[in-house]
Structures are given as structure tokens and as C-alpha cells.
Amino acid sequence: MIPFAAVNLTTLAGFLAVLAIVAGITVWASRKSRSTSQFLTAEGSLSAGQNAWAIAGDYMSSATLLGGTGLVFVAGLDGMYLLVAALIGFVIVLLLIAERMRNSGKFTLGDILAFRLKERPIRAAMGFGTLTVSVVYLLSVIVGGGVLMNALLGFSFTVSVLLTMAILVAFVLAGGMLATSWVQIIKAFLLVTLVSTLAIWVLGENGFSLNALFADAAQRHPAGEAYLANGLLWTNEISAISTFMAFAFGVAGLPHVLIRFFTVPDADSARRSVGWGTIIIGAVFIAVILIGFGARTVLPDSTVARIDPAGNLTAPILAEYLGGGKGSLGGDLLLAFFGGVALATILAVMAGIIIASSGIIAHDLWKNVVRRGRMSDREEVLVARVGAAAVAAAATVLALAAGSGFNLALLVALAFSIAAGANAPAMLLALTWRRFNTTGAITGMFTGLVSAVVLIVLSPAVWPGPDSEGSPVELANPAILAIPLGFLGCYLGTVFSRREPRASTLFNELLVRQHTGLGVK
């Protein structure tokens, strides 16, 4: 196959417009991102409002735009529930972590644990855990990007992946966190514009009557009334609950979302940015649900047939159809706009994850574990940049090896469940439990990580072959076991090991810092 055979020129123009904006921002930001703090956290210079859009941008990946609409389109009520679980996790983060992160951390999650636990082992362990989550999450975004560019532009999957990654690495290396944040902000804004337009449009097609929308959707779905009931997606109850838990508790262990709290000046800004961020995300979720049902009512059967079984292409096909259909100018233009927003979404989320990972490599692993904290700021930025490129390269190789056949929702749920099992228990206990110690934290992270990974490998999605019968574990998602095991590991590791010298004073320090923000510039 010739990779450039069927490139859609109008859509390509939409992509290029987004790239031009991204390039402009990068050039502007590159003049500023010289120091480590500037490269990794934009020096806490974002306002609460800007950070809110950036948080929303970080959190809403192509899985929301493509997967969310697709799930509702395919499975109706069952498709919506995952979105709710994902939003619930945000409030848990706000209640327990957001402000404390801002008050006691600097660049990475490891910073917070390092205050009170033995620094080198804990940074190594937390660095390993967060890096694993990041690479798996990145893998899912890359595969999603490849699939989308393949569908919208006509490039082959391999060309799409290599092209996206090359653009991305250049942009992250030059622009750092400041450029990443602004791309997030613009992307979130475009995404809100896009989904609210589509949602209002499909509502209008149904005379602005919710009742008509749902009734028509059920009538046109093969399952009929069952489309407006539970059960089209979740056939195994425990698997369903486990997946909800992964999304609800995984946010508390997602490095690229949590480091967003380092880009604002103080705790009050951190709180308000989560507040506005949640409103933006919630509004998008409500719109995504309406788009999913609405697409059912609007799209004719011939068009529905072009949508893949997972429903991932529902939203772009809907946009094209509303614009006037395939081949029409309006359809091409709306599809181009959609493609541009989707590309911005993918680039922005990947950039956020890569920045988070490069921080972990430079700050946790290189500076504080390998070099024992004795290292110049220049070297740290250099290592951060090399680390960014290395993580991107590793994830690209994995994505190309995995190929486009990988199930996107599975990959994202996998990242969330590792985050929930390995990182979240240690984070929460380090902030709240006086007796907690290094052995406990490492035991907990290890049990959470290993149990999550082992259960995933043995689950129906992976073992003995893709989506096959007869796997040893029936759970589609490991969170329901991995989270308790993570906590249990933390607890047992702690009570069966000695108290650490000066543990109480160090905990007092972390306690005072996290509640008051003392010691943060």
C-alpha cells in the first residue's frame, strides 16, 4: 500500500492549522523554558483559570471524544456509566490530594513521599510506578492517534504514529511545560466548542426534546428498548464494578494529572482550578452523552455501517454527516475541524504525559537516586529533555509492536488500574498515616503493581489470546483486587518492619507543609 494514497486534503488543512498554532506557541515558550522549574512546571506561573482549562485538557483525551461518544452510541446507558466514574475520581483527588500536592511537592509525586520516607529507595520505587503508568497511558494515546490519523487522513498506521511522535517530541523538547499548558488550554477550548456544537445540533434535529431524542435513538438501535436499559456493555457485574473503581481511584495516581497542581502559585489556586476544571469536564461529559444518543437518531443506516464495532469513529462520522455528508464541502470542513481538534487533543495529552515522565526521570531517578541530589540545574534540564525523547521513543516502539488492533479502552483502563493499585495507596497513606514507613510504601507499591499487571495478563482480554474464552481470571479489570492489595501491602509492610528514626518529626514536617504551604516559594 502506498501510505499517502488517499490523503484527504481538506482534513489535512485542519491538521496543519492546528500544527501551525502549536508551532507558534512552542517558539514563544521556548524562549522561556530554560530552567528546570520552567521546563517541568512553568514555574507555577499559570493562573487558576488557565490551569483549569489545562486540567480539563489533560484529563479529556481522545478516549473521551472518540471512546465516550462511541460507547454511548453502541451501548446506551451502560456506555455512560464509565464517564461518571471518571468524574467521581476527580472529586476524590480534590478532597484528599490537590491542595496537599501544591503545598508540599515541587516537580513529581516522589517529592511528597521523599519528605518523610527514605529518599532514594522511595524515589526509585515511586519513579518506577509512575513511569509504568505513564508509558502504558502514552501507549493508548499513541495507538488512538494512529488509528484516528489513519481513518481521517489516510496515512498508514505506522506513518501516522511516527509522524505524530516526531512532531510531538520536537514540540515538547523546545516548549516544555509552558507550551504544553497552552496547547492544553487551546485544545480544551476547541473541544468544548466542538462537543457543545454537536450536542446542540443533534438536540435541534430532535426538536430540542430529550424525550424525542431518546425515543428515536431506541427505535433505531437494533436492541430497541434495551438500548435505554442496563446490560448492553457490562455482562460481568464484578468486572464492571472493578472498571468503575479503576477510574474513580486511578486519578489519584496519574502523574500527568497530579503535576498540574505544581503549575499554579498556591493552594487556593489549586482548589479553584480543580473547581473550574471539573465544571468544564462535566459539561463535556454531558454533551458527549447527548452526542452518543443523538448520533443514533441522526445517522442513516448506510453511514452507521461505516462505524467500527467499538464505535470510536461515531463522532467524526457524525460531524461529517451534519456538515452535509461525505464529499460535500460542509462535510469536509466540519470533518477538518473535528480532525484538528482531535489532533490537538492527542498532542496535548501526549505532551502532558511526556513532561510528567521526563520529570520523573530527571528529578526522581537521575538527580536524586543516581546523583544523590548533587547536580546542576543545567544538567537536570538536559536529562529531562533526553528523558522525554527516550520515553517517547520507547512508547512509539511499543505502539508499533502492539499495532492498531489493540483495544483502546482496555489500554486506558489498564493504566488507570495500575495507577490505582500501585501509586494511589502509598500516596494517600504517606499524606495521612503517621506510622507509615519506607518498607510499607515499597511493599504496597510492589503488591499493587504486580497484582494489577498479573491479573491483566491473565484476564480475558490478554490470555490466552485477544478477547478469547478460557482465561484463568474472569475479571476484565484488576482494580477491585489490586487496590485492596496495594493498601494491604502498605499496611503489612509497615507493621512488620521497624519504626524509622525521626519518623515522627518528618511526618510533622510533611503535615505542617501540606496543610499550610510553609516552605513553598
Add this chain to the structure above:
Amino acid sequence: MSSPIDNAEGTGSADPGPGRSAELRPDRFEWDALAASPEFLELVAARRRFTVVALPLWLAVFAVFSLLAVYADGFMSSSIYESVKVGWGLTTAVILGAMAMPWLISRYADRVLDPLAESVRQQASAQPGGLDDGSAR
């Protein structure tokens, strides 16, 4: 008891602590004294008063919603108004609730927590040079 800064256990004298890098400790406050001060205890208690209500409540919302989503087919597919089902209504209600929660937290923090935190910070800066004189505890 050893003091927060006198902690170079077996390492070089310029070392900020056991395996801890210098950048973590830009300020040397008397953490134990601060943690035991009435203002700080009040701050922690005030935060706890909020969390012990809000967190279980929110986790309960999550638990009830998950169980309904998985087991309560009849309830979720019953009608609010003809084709508008409880499942959709409840989903939207929880999303709206999640959008409101941060503002409740923010309001409480502005009114109660921030003034208390400010008074602890002032107390800390009133410590002689913020340095520990070894007489704590």
C-alpha cells in the same frame, strides 16, 4: 530528642538528612513545635470535620451509583418521563453533583481553613530565624 536540623546521621555534615537532598529543606522550621501548636491542631481538626462528612458521602454516592448501574436494571430503565430514563437522569445528576462539590470545598476552605493556615504561617515566621534551637519537645 534529635532536632529537625541535627539529623546528619552518619553522613557528611553538610548533608541535609538521611538520604535527603538539600532542595527539600529550604527552610528550617521547628516542625514539631508547629505541629503541636493550638492553631495547627485547630486547622487539622477543621479540615478533618469537613473530610469525615464529605469523603464518606461522596464514596457512598460512588458505591450506590456503581451498584445501581450494574444490578438495578429495572430501576435504571424505568421512566422519568416516557423515554427519558432514570439511568440518564441519575448519571446527569451525579455529574452535576461532581461539578458542585469543588465549590463547596472551596467555600469552606476560604471561610475556615485559609485563615487558620495563615495564622500558623505567621507563627512560623515569628520563630527566631525559623531555626530550631534544640529545645523542642
